[in-house]
Each structure stands twice: as structure tokens, then as C-alpha cells.
Amino acid sequence: MYFSWVIAWAMAEPPVVPDSSDGATEAAPTEPTPSELRARIEALEREILELQLTAALQPAPTQGSAGRASFNALNPGITAYGDLVGQAGIVDGGLSRGSTLYLRSLELELRADVDPYAKADAVIAWEQEPPPLEGGPGEGFGSEPEEVYVDLVALPLRLSARIGKFRVPFGLVNRSHPHDLPWVDAPELLGEEGYNDSGAVLGWLLPLGPAGLTLTGGALSGEPFDPDGSRANLAGLGRAELFVGAGDVGFSLGGSTIADIGASPTTGAPYLGGDLSLRWRPSTQRSVIVMAEVVDAEAAMAAYAALQVQFARMWTAGLRQDLGAGSSRTGVYLTGYTSEFFRVRLGGGFDPESGAVDVLSQLTFIWGSHPVEPWWVNR
Numbered sequence: 001m002y003f004s005w006v007i008a009w010a011m012a013e014p015p016v017v018p019d020s021s022d023g024a025t026e027a028a029p030t031e032p033t034p035s036e037l038r039a040r041i042e043a044l045e046r047e048i049l050e051l052q053l054t055a056a057l058q059p060a061p062t063q064g065s066a067g068r069a070s071f072n073a074l075n076p077g078i079t080a081y082g083d084l085v086g087q088a089g090i091v092d093g094g095l096s097r098g099s100t101l102y103l104r105s106l107e108l109e110l111r112a113d114v115d116p117y118a119k120a121d122a123v124i125a126w127e128q129e130p131p132p133l134e135g136g137p138g139e140g141f142g143s144e145p146e147e148v149y150v151d152l153v154a155l156p157l158r159l160s161a162r163i164g165k166f167r168v169p170f171g172l173v174n175r176s177h178p179h180d181l182p183w184v185d186a187p188e189l190l191g192e193e194g195y196n197d198s199g200a201v202l203g204w205l206l207p208l209g210p211a212g213l214t215l216t217g218g219a220l221s222g223e224p225f226d227p228d229g230s231r232a233n234l235a236g237l238g239r240a241e242l243f244v245g246a247g248d249v250g251f252s253l254g255g256s257t258i259a260d261i262g263a264s265p266t267t268g269a270p271y272l273g274g275d276l277s278l279r280w281r282p283s284t285q286r287s288v289i290v291m292a293e294v295v296d297a298e299a300a301m302a303a304y305a306a307l308q309v310q311f312a313r314m315w316t317a318g319l320r321q322d323l324g325a326g327s328s329r330t331g332v333y334l335t336g337y338t339s340e341f342f343r344v345r346l347g348g349g350f351d352p353e354s355g356a357v358d359v360l361s362q363l364t365f366i367w368g369s370h371p372v373e374p375w376w377v378n379r
Contacts, residue, residue, distance in 0.1 A: 076112035076120075077369035081105070083179040086361040089133035091354075097135030104128065105179065107146070111371065117154040123147040123177075129192075133358065146177075146196065158205040165198040169216055169239055170256040171293050172275045180374050182289075183333050184347045184360040187304040187322050189295040190271070195258070197221055201237060211244040225260040234261045250279040271297045279375075285313050287378040300324075310378055314338070318347075327353055340373065341366045 032040070085104045089096030105127040114120050125146040129139045149164025167175050174194045178186050186194070201218030222235030241254035252275075259270035275293040287310040294303035306320040318333040333347035345362040373379065 076110040077371075079109045079111075079366060079368040079371055081107040081109070081177075081179050082363075082365045083107075084363040085130070085184060086359075087130060087133065088359040090357040090359075096133040098131045098133040100131055102128065102131060104130070105177075107177065107179070109371065111369070114150065117152060119151045119153055121147060121149055121151070158207075160203045160205075161200065162203075163200040166196070168195045168197055168220065168237060168258070169201065169203075170195055170237070170258060170271070171254070171273045171295065172277060172291055173293065176374055179364050182306070182308055182316070182318055182335070182374075182376050183320055183331065184345055184362045185331075185349075187293070187302070187320070188324065189273070189293060189302050189304070190297055191224070195224060195271075197223055197235070199235075199237075210246060211242060214241045214243070215239075216241075220258070222260055235259060236261050248280055248282045250277075250281075252277045269299060271295065273297075281378055284378060286310055289376050291376070308376060327351065340370055340379070 083104045083106070084101065086101040088099035105125055107123055107125045109124075110120075110122045112120055123146045124143070126141050126143045128141045131137075145165065147164070147166045149162050149166045152161040152163070155161060167177075169175050171189065173181060173186065174190055197220040199218055199220035201216055203214055203216045206213040206215070216237065216239040218237040220235040220237055222233040225235060226233045236259050237257070238259075239254065239256040241252060244251045254275045256273040256275075257270050273293060273295040275291070277289065277291040279287070279289050281287040287308075289308040290306070291308075292303070292305040294301065302322075302324045304320055304322045306318060308316055308318040310316045314337040316335045318335070320331045320333070322329040322331070329349045329351050331347055331349035333345060335343065335345045337343050343362075343364045345364075346360070347362075348357065348359045350357050
């Protein structure tokens with residue numbers, strides 16, 4: 001067999017090689033001119049745009065993995081939050097009877113695009129109040145739809161709107177849930193639960209070069225002003241916030257007010273608040289944040305000032321000073337992340353008035369679709 005292949009190869013006619021001297025060779029290709037290159041690029045860009053438009057107009061596949069992905073796209077993003085808190089109090093050198101570990105909350109959040117013009121969010125919470133440190137039974141779990149609202153995202157003139165039940169945009173921390181805060185406990189500015197109400201707010205963003213000004217106004221049910229529902233009620237919200245950014249540094253200054261429109265002149269004192277923040281973020285490994293708020297609500301003034309230092313990618317340390325009516329508390333906190341889905345925190349506070357010391361710990365875990373983190377988290 002081998003010799004037959006060799007004989008066949010030897011008897012084959014050699015290929016004809018054209019002679020370059022007979023003038024029959026092809027001319028070397030010429031380089032395209034800049035105008036020709038531009039024309040080709042524009043033609044390719046038009047072709048890509050046509051392909052993108054065609055793909056966007058095609059109906060979604062109904063079979064196979066692509067069909068399953070399209071089907072899942074119709075479902076809302078679902079996130080569950082678990083928030084475990086441990087507390088211990090030390091009074092007169094002894095451990096308080098209410099020192100314990102408890103599940104503070106379990107929250108289920110659903111987010112979805114309703115259509116190109118609106119997004120919806122719903123948060124269903126199972127929560128319980130912290131057991132009293134001095135001992136005694138706690139209140140147990142309660143369940144309610146904590147937030148259910150729609151964001152209108154396609155309004156003209158840099159306008160945005162939110163309609164439903166939500167945490168009111170008053171100050172810095174009231175808009176966040178307790179498990180999202182940079183501390184285990186929340187400063188009591190607008191009550192233990194903060195201000196959560198039903199209504200509608202409209203926001204307007206005004207660009208000012210490297211700065212931006214947001215103006216927010218809205219109408220609320222005013223339920224905190226009339227918890228017994230004894231009269232028809234309405235509250236008005238107003239907020240202005242100035243943002244300034246320069247490289248790694250960002251600064252904000254804001255003022256908020258909520259007025260009970262249906263109240264009498266003697267009982268209708270509005271809520272007033274002022275806040276500021278300063279952020280320095282040279283990298284994802286380092287950051288420093290300073291934030292402070294003061295609130296005058298129901299003739300009672302409360303304030304806090306806080307410092308947070310990120311000294312490694314997954315570690316931050318913080319200090320917070322609270323001031324209230326006849327009381328003060330100094331707290332320190334250390335927070336560590338294994339990922340954005342799992343966080344541990346240890347903290348403690350000291351009240352110089354009573355001499356009481358408290359120790360707090362927190363374990364927060366998230367499963368499901370991960371939402372956008374608060375601005376004080378540096379990623």
C-alpha cells in the first residue's frame with residue numbers, strides 16, 4: 001500500500017506556477033483612503049443598529065434555556081433578609097435580666113419593572129421589639145406590609161415620583177431599614193420605628209455643574225399626627241438636599257420638614273430636620289464617612305453625629321454620639337463582611353447619665369436577588 005501511494009505521487013503532474021515575467025500577475029491591493037474607511041465604519045454601525053432593533057422587536061423564545069430565562073424575567077426580584085441581634089446590659093456591675101439573643105426581623109422584598117415607565121417595590125416584614133433589658137416579656141412578632149410603592153421613572157424635566165406606602169425621605173437614616181444601617185441600633189430621631197407613611201412625593205433634580213440640588217415635596221396621610229384616626233388628616237412633606245462632588249470627596253447638606261396640615265395652631269408644630277454628610281473614598285479598600293442629623297419633632301429635639309472608617313475592603317469601624325432630651329449615649333461599632341450577602345457586627349454603648357453599659361451584636365444574612373446597597377457601603 002505504501003509503495004502504491006509513492007508511485008501515484010511520482011506520476012502526478014506538477015502544479016503550474018505562473019511566471020511573473022509574463023505580465024499576468026494581479027496587481028497588489030491598494031490601501032483604502034481615510035474617506036473609504038469612514039464610509040465602511042458608518043456602514044457597519046448602521047448594520048449593527050439594524051440588527052439590534054431587529055433583535056429587540058423579535059418575540060421572546062418559548063422553548064429551551066433562552067425561553068426559561070425570558071420567562072423568569074417576568075418574575076420580580078425576590079430578596080429575604082434575616083437580622084439576628086444579641087443584647088446584653090451591665091448595670092451596677094451585674095448582667096441585666098433582659099440580656100438575650102433574638103430575631104429582630106425577617107423581611108421579604110419583591111422588586112420588578114412594571115413597564116418602561118414604572119417600577120414597583122414591596123416589603124413584607126415580620127418584626128419584634130427588643131426585649132426590655134431590665135427583664136420581662138417582649139411584645140412578640142408582628143407582621144405588616146412595611147412598604148408597597150410604585151416609582152415613576154420616565155417623567156420629563158428630571159422629575160421622579162413615588163406613590164404608595166414607604167419610608168418617608170426625611171433626613172439621612174429614616175429612608176433605610178434597620179438591617180441596612182451602619183450600626184446595630186438606630187438613633188431615635190422620629191420615634192422607635194422612624195417615619196413610615198402612605199402618600200405621594202415628587203422629586204426634581206437640578207444639576208449645578210459639579211453639584212446637584214434635589215427638591216422633594218409630597219402629601220402624606222399624616223397617620224403619626226393622628227394615630228387614633230379621629231379626624232380627616234393630611235401632612236405635607238418638603239425636603240431640599242445639595243450634593244457636591246470633587247474627585248474622591250462628596251458632600252451633602254439637607255433640610256426636611258413635615259407639617260400636619262389638618263392640625264390646630266396649638267398642636268400642629270411641624271417636624272424640622274437638618275443633616276449633613278462628608279464622604280472620602282479613594283478606593284474600594286479605604287473610605288471615611290462623617291454624618292450628622294438633628295431633628296425637632298413634637299417639641300423634642302434629638303441629634304447624632306457618626307464617624308465610619310473603612311480600614312480594609314471588608315472591615316469598618318464606627319463611632320456614634322447620640323443626644324436626646326436629657327440623655328446621651330456614646331457607641332462604638334465594628335463591622336465585617338464575608339460577602340455582600342453576610343455581615344457580622346459587634347458594638348456597645350455607654351450612658352454617662354446612668355452609668356449603664358450595653359453590648360450589642362448583629363448577624364445579617366441575605367439570600368435571593370441582591371438589591372442596591374446604601375450609599376455608606378463602599379464597594
